[in-house]
Amino acid sequence: xxVLILGATxxxxxxxAKAYAAQGAALYLVGRNPEKLNANADxxxxxGAKQIACQIVxxxxxxxxxxxxxxxxAALGGLDAVVLAWGTLGDQTASQTKVxxxxxxxxxxxxxxxxxxxxxGNYFEERKQGVIGVITSVAGDxxxxxxxxxxxxxxxxxLFTGGLRARLAKVGVSVVTIKPGFVDTPMTAGMKxxxxxxxxxxxxxxxxxxxxxxxxxxxxPSFWMLIMGIIRNIPERIFKKLSL
Amino acid sequence: xxxxxxxxxxxxxxEAQAKPHTQPIGMLASARARRYESWGRFxxxxxKRVVSLHWLNDLPNLESIEGTILPHGYGxxxxxxxxxxxxxxxDITGLRRFISFDPETGLLRCESGVMLADILTYFVPxxxxxxxxxxxxxxxxxxxxxxxxxxxxxxxxGTFGRHVTAFELLRSDGERLICTPTQNPEMFRATIxxxxxxxxxxxxxFRMRRIPGPFIAEERVKFKSIEEFFEISQxxxxxxxxxxxxxxxxxxxxxxxxxxxxxxxxxxxxxxPEQQIKPKxxxxxxxxxxxxxxxxxxxxxxxxxxxxxxIPKRIQRVSPYDGFFYPLDALQDWNRMYGKKGFLQxxxxxxxxxxxxxxxxxxxxxxxxxxGSFLVVFKTFGEVSSPGMLSFPRKGVTLALDFPxxxxxxxxxxxxxxxxxxxxxxxxxxxxxxxxxAADFQAFYPQWRExxxxxxxxxxxxxxxxxxx
Numbered sequence: 001x002x003v004l005i006l007g008a009t010x011x012x013x014x015x016x017a018k019a020y021a022a023q024g025a026a027l028y029l030v031g032r033n034p035e036k037l038n039a040n041a042d043x044x045x046x047x048g049a050k051q052i053a054c055q056i057v058x059x060x061x062x063x064x065x066x067x068x069x070x071x072x073x074a075a076l077g078g079l080d081a082v083v084l085a086w087g088t089l090g091d092q093t094a095s096q097t098k099v100x101x102x103x104x105x106x107x108x109x110x111x112x113x114x115x116x117x118x119x120x121g122n123y124f125e126e127r128k129q130g131v132i133g134v135i136t137s138v139a140g141d142x143x144x145x146x147x148x149x150x151x152x153x154x155x156x157x158x159l160f161t162g163g164l165r166a167r168l169a170k171v172g173v174s175v176v177t178i179k180p181g182f183v184d185t186p187m188t189a190g191m192k193x194x195x196x197x198x199x200x201x202x203x204x205x206x207x208x209x210x211x212x213x214x215x216x217x218x219x220x221p222s223f224w225m226l227i228m229g230i231i232r233n234i235p236e237r238i239f240k241k242l243s244l
Numbered sequence: 245x246x247x248x249x250x251x252x253x254x255x256x257x258x259e260a261q262a263k264p265h266t267q268p269i270g271m272l273a274s275a276r277a278r279r280y281e282s283w284g285r286f287x288x289x290x291x292k293r294v295v296s297l298h299w300l301n302d303l304p305n306l307e308s309i310e311g312t313i314l315p316h317g318y319g320x321x322x323x324x325x326x327x328x329x330x331x332x333x334x335d336i337t338g339l340r341r342f343i344s345f346d347p348e349t350g351l352l353r354c355e356s357g358v359m360l361a362d363i364l365t366y367f368v369p370x371x372x373x374x375x376x377x378x379x380x381x382x383x384x385x386x387x388x389x390x391x392x393x394x395x396x397x398x399x400x401x402g403t404f405g406r407h408v409t410a411f412e413l414l415r416s417d418g419e420r421l422i423c424t425p426t427q428n429p430e431m432f433r434a435t436i437x438x439x440x441x442x443x444x445x446x447x448x449x450f451r452m453r454r455i456p457g458p459f460i461a462e463e464r465v466k467f468k469s470i471e472e473f474f475e476i477s478q479x480x481x482x483x484x485x486x487x488x489x490x491x492x493x494x495x496x497x498x499x500x501x502x503x504x505x506x507x508x509x510x511x512x513x514x515x516x517p518e519q520q521i522k523p524k525x526x527x528x529x530x531x532x533x534x535x536x537x538x539x540x541x542x543x544x545x546x547x548x549x550x551x552x553x554x555i556p557k558r559i560q561r562v563s564p565y566d567g568f569f570y571p572l573d574a575l576q577d578w579n580r581m582y583g584k585k586g587f588l589q590x591x592x593x594x595x596x597x598x599x600x601x602x603x604x605x606x607x608x609x610x611x612x613x614x615x616g617s618f619l620v621v622f623k624t625f626g627e628v629s630s631p632g633m634l635s636f637p638r639k640g641v642t643l644a645l646d647f648p649x650x651x652x653x654x655x656x657x658x659x660x661x662x663x664x665x666x667x668x669x670x671x672x673x674x675x676x677x678x679x680x681x682a683a684d685f686q687a688f689y690p691q692w693r694e695x696x697x698x699x700x701x702x703x704x705x706x707x708x709x710x711x712x713x
Contacts, residue, residue, distance in 0.1 A: 022365075024364060041298060042341065046352075047342060186299075186338070
């Protein structure tokens with residue numbers, strides 16, 4: 001099993017990679033920070049990864065996407081699975097006051113995903129097997145006043161992923177849309193924690209299971225499916241008055 | 245794409261605490277923040293601030309943190325040694341990576357927030373096991389060292405600290421010390437069993453042991469008296485790597501010590517039928533059990549059932565390691581059984597070369613007190629010496645009891661027990677303590693003054709302030 005991890009210093013991506021490593025997978029890790037990437041690579045190696053290669057690159061740089069895919073393919077000898085897990089939570093206040101900031105958030109969380117997914121879609125369509133796991137968010141299920149720039153980007157990726165899934169299903173490639181709720185990671189370090197927070201370990205294991213099983217849309221932890229079902233169905237005239 | 249550095253996180257955290265924070269979907273989330281409490285849930289405590297670590301290359305400047313600091317892992321210490329009331333806790337659970345493993349020597353190096361459960365998950369299938377394990381696998385490596393934990397193999401393997409070959413310590417002045425038995429040896433000895441007070445353990449290296457398979461060849465032998473326990477124990481310590489016993493403390497006056505020994509060795513078997521392997525995880529304890537349900541009568545009934553569940557004197561079976569070493573881990577949040585008020589764990593070790601007189605006196609005292617304890621672990625410690633300056637285990641017999649916290653009557657019983665333990669030449673275990681007096685602690689551990697020379701000036705805990713005041 002050869003797996004490409006995009007955004008490999010993300011805690012959720014790392015735990016997913018660790019579940020693959022435990023089964024002896026070969027891994028290609030992509031991230032920006034060399035020290036952090038190395039720390040994660042060591043961890044995965046001890047956890048059982050058969051082979052590990054790393055590439056330091058900023059995934060905001062769309063021009064690098066093709067090379068990343070080519071390098072990973074060459075280093076591992078073909079890819080069986082890909083996890084897309086980079087992103088930023090962003091600052092809603094900054095994004096709603098500055099156009100640049102809003103577009104920068106959208107670029108990182110949506111445009112770069114569309115770029116990479118387009119390349120990956122064609123790659124796997126040709127290979128006629130494999131699985132693409134895309135980490136979006138419950139925040140993409142509905143536009144909320146407190147977080148709509150991030151939410152809109154994640155929502156765009158969820159929609160895009162749904163379409164890609166329908167296209168690639170015909171050739172036997174699975175595309176898994178993963179919607180984590182609150183996860184206790186460095187990304188949410190500034191938030192006050194509450195009982196809805198899940199550990200990156202449990203979320204990572206769930207993602208691995210969903211990818212191996214070729215599932216479609218996965219909420220993790222699963223109670224978020226219920227919560228978001230309710231949230232999606234609140235009439236807009238009430239919803240707009242809520243401070244969500 | 246930015247990730248929060250520790251400094252940013254501290255700032256963000258302060259901001260979050262300064263103004264009412266609007267969370268995404270905040271209305272759905274209850275306001276209860278993540279708890280930093282000890283396993284016994286007594287005493288209640290509030291850290292002023294929590295700093296979470298995630299990367300070894302992104303560490304905070306400890307000196308810039310106001311007030312005292314203390315590392316905190318998964319909160320499995322029973323008393324207040326893992327608490328720093330009104331101070332700062334450094335949450336190390338984000339430091340959870342392996343660093344290296346050498347299958348030739350069995351040396352595993354990992355970050356200090358790695359849980360023992362993580363190690364078991366990745367290493368048992370490859371034929372490796374922890375050199376020493378306590379009764380729960382939900383503890384960090386940092387905590388295992390800081391409390392110099394022991395397990396069922398103490399008579400052969402000694403404490404966890406004996407198997408530690410190196411670690412790196414971050415002091416509040418920014419100094420990073422590699423400690424081994426030969427490099428910074430005093431700091432090495434002070435940190436093992438040093439209750440997290442000598443600095444922050446960043447990573448540690450220790451020797452794993454080979455096992456032939458994931459199963460334990462287990463034997464359970466019932467005993468009817470303290471004398472019989474020691475007879476079985478003496479013979480078992482030679483034949484079994486792992487030994488421990490459960491003792492019915494409540495009926496000591498009546499039966500003079502009944503219970504059963506749980507003995508085991510690693511087994512060669514590689515697999516068992518599916519239904520015997522499947523972990524029987526129970527649902528977590530959902531609520532704090534009302535304290536009136538836990539009274540002397542229900543506890544006596546519980547013990548009666550436990551003791552009589554096994555009818556034959558001796559049974560043998562092969563079982564998965566999980567159930568043998570960590571029976572209580574199957575019941576998540578079992579500490580909630582003791583209700584909101586929490587419980588006290590009391591563990592001591594005393595010599596038993598006096599025809600068990602001191603031990604019997606203590607058991608009589610507990611049995612007569614009406615303060616129930618249904619989870620009682622009983623074990624003999626071997627001759628193997630502990631490497632830490634403040635380590636608890638030493639040759640003798642050890643008893644660990646849980647007392648539901650009922651206020652002054654429970655506290656008074658413990659104080660009486662302290663005196664009996666002290667008079668019989670024994671000591672009480674700091675990692676489990678929430679109430680012993682400064683005088684008793686200093687009598688149990690006269691080396692505390694020497695130890696305190698190695699305590700980092702910014703590090704402190706609720707426990708340390710209590711026992712050194």
